[in-house]
Amino acid sequence: MRAGNIRLEEVTLAFGSGRGAVIALDKLSFSVSAGEFVAILGPSGCGKSSLIGTIAGFQSPHAGKLLVDGQVVTEPGSDRGVVFQQPTLFPWKTVRQNIDFGLRMRGVARRERDRILDEILEEVGLTEFGHHYPTQLSGGMQQRVGLARVLVNRPRVMLMDEPFGALDAQTRLMMQELLLDVWNEYRMTILFVTHDIDEAVFLASRVAVLTRRPGRLKTVIDVPIPRPRKLDVLVSPEFMRLKKTCLALVREETLDALGRPPHPDHPRDAHREAQHQEHDPLVATSGVEAS
Numbered sequence: 001m002r003a004g005n006i007r008l009e010e011v012t013l014a015f016g017s018g019r020g021a022v023i024a025l026d027k028l029s030f031s032v033s034a035g036e037f038v039a040i041l042g043p044s045g046c047g048k049s050s051l052i053g054t055i056a057g058f059q060s061p062h063a064g065k066l067l068v069d070g071q072v073v074t075e076p077g078s079d080r081g082v083v084f085q086q087p088t089l090f091p092w093k094t095v096r097q098n099i100d101f102g103l104r105m106r107g108v109a110r111r112e113r114d115r116i117l118d119e120i121l122e123e124v125g126l127t128e129f130g131h132h133y134p135t136q137l138s139g140g141m142q143q144r145v146g147l148a149r150v151l152v153n154r155p156r157v158m159l160m161d162e163p164f165g166a167l168d169a170q171t172r173l174m175m176q177e178l179l180l181d182v183w184n185e186y187r188m189t190i191l192f193v194t195h196d197i198d199e200a201v202f203l204a205s206r207v208a209v210l211t212r213r214p215g216r217l218k219t220v221i222d223v224p225i226p227r228p229r230k231l232d233v234l235v236s237p238e239f240m241r242l243k244k245t246c247l248a249l250v251r252e253e254t255l256d257a258l259g260r261p262p263h264p265d266h267p268r269d270a271h272r273e274a275q276h277q278e279h280d281p282l283v284a285t286s287g288v289e290a291s
């Protein structure tokens with residue numbers, strides 16, 4: 001059975017040392033179950049990319065434990081696919097050759113590679129563009145190649161760091177729908193960093209909100225919107241309610257990061273004040289252990 005459980009136990013990550021050290025993550029604890037889709041929100045510089053990089057194995061925690069399927073992460077591996085805002089494609093290779101790269105590295109036989117490439121190109125809607133070069137593609141198409149490059153490795157975990165951040169609104173929505181289709185088929189675990197609250201609520205089953213730097217888990221919000229989700233959920237009352245909750249939580253941390261007090265007269269900040277006074281039943285920490 002495919003797995004993909006992620007567990008962080010009091011993970012601390014620092015850049016540099018001595019007086020110039022920057023603590024990016026501070027005793028961050030949380031767990032993601034195999035096959036879950038979790039979005040991560042938090043103010044700029046709070047440590048979201050650091051978190052993705054640590055789970056990817058690009059850097060090691062200075063303290064605490066990071067486990068994927070019970071194994072301590074010590075280095076990058078094809079079991080954890082990473083998708084960044086800018087797809088990292090080889091400009092001198094065609095779409096097919098770019099996607100084929102991972103298969104060749106794993107020593108997959110030619111005929112099997114061709115079969116997998118045909119299947120994956122169809123999945124991401126690029127069948128007709130297999131022999132094009134990256135510069136001949138739009139931004140959205142390039143990002144689909146980037147997605148396909150990772151998918152061919154059948155990762156247990158997909159780590160996505162603002163993957164659609166550079167795309168226009170319409171292409172972005174299309175990519176979100178494509179990602180949900182892909183996830184529905186492959187059921188890998190997805191950790192999806194975004195600044196776009198609509199995107200987080202539309203895609204994820206849970207939204208983890210990080211505090212300002214050093215990043216800790218502020219809270220986790222369950223998104224009980226039924227699947228399959230179509231675009232019309234974006235205007236549903238439940239979606240709006242969840243969006244408002246996320247917005248208030250992120251704004252609170254962003255204001256703190258900027259050292260700015262809230263304005264009680266401003267509707268968004270009034271919501272923030274109200275939040276302190278009443279418990280919001282939508283904010284749950286089930287399945288996640290905050291430190």
Ligand SMILES: Nc1ncnc2c1ncn2[C@@H]1O[C@H](COP(=O)(O)OP(=O)(O)OP(=O)(O)O)[C@@H](O)[C@H]1O
Nearest residue numbers: 015016022024043044045046047048049050051213
């Ligand atoms: N390679 C690095 N060397 C030194 N400091 C770093 C490095 N990478 C990140 N940092 C620092 O760690 C902190 C967290 O950065 P990170 O990139 O994880 O934030 P982020 O939440 O992804 O921000 P954004 O939303 O702007 O992408 C920042 O203060 C940043 O300056």
Ligand SMILES: [Mg+2]
Nearest residue numbers: 048049050161
């Ligand atoms: Mg980042």
